[in-house]
Amino acid sequence: MTQIAFAPDVFTWPADDPALIGSRCQQCAAVTFPEQPSCPRCGSVEMARHLLPREGTLWTWTTQAFLPKEPYASGETPETFTPFAVGLVQLGDEVRVEGRLTVADPARISFGMRLRLVIFPFRTDEDGTQVMSYAFTPVEPVEGNR
Amino acid sequence: MTDVAIIGVGIHPFGRFGDKSAIQMGAEAIRAALADAGVEWKQVQFAFGGSREVDNPDAVVGLLGLTGIPFMDVYNGCATAATALELTADAIRYGKYDLGVAVGMDKHSHGAFTADPVHYSAPSWYGDIGHFLTTKFFGMKINRYMHDHGISAQTLARVAAKNYRNGGLNPNAFRRKPLTEQQILDSKMLNYPLTNYMFCSPDEGAAAVVLCRADIAHRYTSHPILLRATALRTRSYGAHEVHATWAAVEHTPAPTVYASRAAYETAGIGPEDVDVIQLQDTDAGAEIIHMAENGFCADGDQEKLLAEGATEISGRLPVNTDGGLIANGEPIGASGLRQIHELVRQLRGQAGDRQVPGTPRVGYAQLYGAPGTAGVSILST
Ligand SMILES: [Zn+2]
Numbered sequence: 268m269t270q271i272a273f274a275p276d277v278f279t280w281p282a283d284d285p286a287l288i289g290s291r292c293q294q295c296a297a298v299t300f301p302e303q304p305s306c307p308r309c310g311s312v313e314m315a316r317h318l319l320p321r322e323g324t325l326w327t328w329t330t331q332a333f334l335p336k337e338p339y340a341s342g343e344t345p346e347t348f349t350p351f352a353v354g355l356v357q358l359g360d361e362v363r364v365e366g367r368l369t370v371a372d373p374a375r376i377s378f379g380m381r382l383r384l385v386i387f388p389f390r391t392d393e394d395g396t397q398v399m400s401y402a403f404t405p406v407e408p409v410e411g412n413r
Numbered sequence: 414m415t416d417v418a419i420i421g422v423g424i425h426p427f428g429r430f431g432d433k434s435a436i437q438m439g440a441e442a443i444r445a446a447l448a449d450a451g452v453e454w455k456q457v458q459f460a461f462g463g464s465r466e467v468d469n470p471d472a473v474v475g476l477l478g479l480t481g482i483p484f485m486d487v488y489n490g491c492a493t494a495a496t497a498l499e500l501t502a503d504a505i506r507y508g509k510y511d512l513g514v515a516v517g518m519d520k521h522s523h524g525a526f527t528a529d530p531v532h533y534s535a536p537s538w539y540g541d542i543g544h545f546l547t548t549k550f551f552g553m554k555i556n557r558y559m560h561d562h563g564i565s566a567q568t569l570a571r572v573a574a575k576n577y578r579n580g581g582l583n584p585n586a587f588r589r590k591p592l593t594e595q596q597i598l599d600s601k602m603l604n605y606p607l608t609n610y611m612f613c614s615p616d617e618g619a620a621a622v623v624l625c626r627a628d629i630a631h632r633y634t635s636h637p638i639l640l641r642a643t644a645l646r647t648r649s650y651g652a653h654e655v656h657a658t659w660a661a662v663e664h665t666p667a668p669t670v671y672a673s674r675a676a677y678e679t680a681g682i683g684p685e686d687v688d689v690i691q692l693q694d695t696d697a698g699a700e701i702i703h704m705a706e707n708g709f710c711a712d713g714d715q716e717k718l719l720a721e722g723a724t725e726i727s728g729r730l731p732v733n734t735d736g737g738l739i740a741n742g743e744p745i746g747a748s749g750l751r752q753i754h755e756l757v758r759q760l761r762g763q764a765g766d767r768q769v770p771g772t773p774r775v776g777y778a779q780l781y782g783a784p785g786t787a788g789v790s791i792l793s794t
Pocket residue numbers: 292293294295296297306307308309310311
């Protein structure tokens with residue numbers, strides 16, 4: 268089965284331990300996602316590619332209960348649409364990134380919860396190719412032996 | 414710099430109007446504003462027109478009279494009307510003209526706005542994966558705000574119920590049927606914690622304002638309203654804004670805060686002096702946040718203020734007396750001039766069933782929208 272990223276240069280893929288690809292200002296250390304050619308903080312054009320931390324905490328979130336209009340490209344229809352949640356996730360002390368959450372039930376989402384990056388099949392095309400996107404999933408507390 | 418006065422306001426009702434074009438609505442709004450000012454179109458020296466859907470708002474001249482005046486078209490997101498107003502006022506302030514018109518008009522299709530994310534400096538894939546939605550941003554912003562400042566869903570419902578109630582008193586509003594707080598809470602959850610009836614919807618309409626040098630305003634009207642300040646701001650680094658794939662950890666206030674401070678300073682007026690307030694209520698949460706961002710209360714005080722009815726027409730901080738965006742909908746180009754129309758009516762004591770009691774002397778209007786643009790205007794008698 269072929270798995271392709273929905274766009275190049277958003278996350279490292281294929282990879283055993285994928286990471287989001289951002290950029291970091293060589294002058295003031297501001298971090299962006301995705302990469303951009305100049306710094307939104309100081310205006311410098313010296314930006315370097317920078318892999319973002321893979322874990323973080325949930326700063327804020329909402330749910331997406333209705334099918335987004337085009338250009339949404341999941342292939343879903345209003346009948347087949349599965350609601351999802353979106354969060355703004357703080358990765359280390361570097362940057363906050365918007366991303367889908369793998370849990371959609373508000374009862375299972377809390378401010379400050381620990382999350383880690385996952386790559387998931389966003390859509391399956393007619394030829395069977397899986398188009399992959401990124402999301403954040405709760406880091407389960409480690410359970411002891413029962 | 415010359416002071417500027419508003420001598421006429423006109424509005425085409427907001428709502429749905431079949432085949433009627435935005436240009437027709439714009440021309441009607443201008444005619445109403447001219448009649449209100451006692452000015453003829455041929456006396457108008459220049460105009461600014463704002464719209465998202467209409468490429469050339471200046472086409473209204475074909476319906477009003479081809480007088481050859483300079484007519485400049487602007488689009489600046491949800492702050493389009495504030496931009497048309499500021500540019501019209503500036504042209505008079507700096508002495509280029511004596512009398513001009515600002516007009517806004519729009520005619521949107523149903524449902525949430527959409528566009529190419531690339532035009533908002535976001536990557537094209539941002540829309541592909543379903544993140545390119547203003548409603549999602551507003552859900553995230555108010556959710557965090559409620560968590561930080563102890564605002565309840567009931568308070569969101571109170572804001573929406575108030576605005577529908579005020580819309581019921583406004584013959585030009587789109588949604589005039591009152592809804593109970595329970596109906597609002599029970600409507601479909603669209604972007605948690607915001608339900609369907611907590612959002613405004615894009616619609617159709619137009620509004621226009623006639624401005625002139627304050628020192629000649631008495632030629633036209635016995636009750637000119639002074640435009641004391643206009644201010645526009647975009648986002649600063651550290652603000653969490655609409656249509657962004659990321660936000661900085663470093664924090665700075667939203668652009669509304671900077672526009673608000675600048676407008677108060679220019680006007681020499683503080684929030685404690687304001688008698689009637691129009692805020693961008695894209696959703697009920699936005700009105701709550703904007704109360705604090707514009708200096709009318711501390712973060713978190715909204716819970717108590719709404720419970721007390723402080724933002725009702727009869728309260729001490731009347732907000733969105735004409736029903737705001739929630740009851741009027743948002744024809745983007747016209748929305749901010751609807752606010753000015755309402756403030757002028759209120760300050761003249763001509764707001765009928767929704768008149769703020771006493772003698773309101775200072776009015777305040779604020780707009781906010783993608784990709785992080787705010788506009789504030791302050792008016793006084
Ligand atoms: Zn920099």
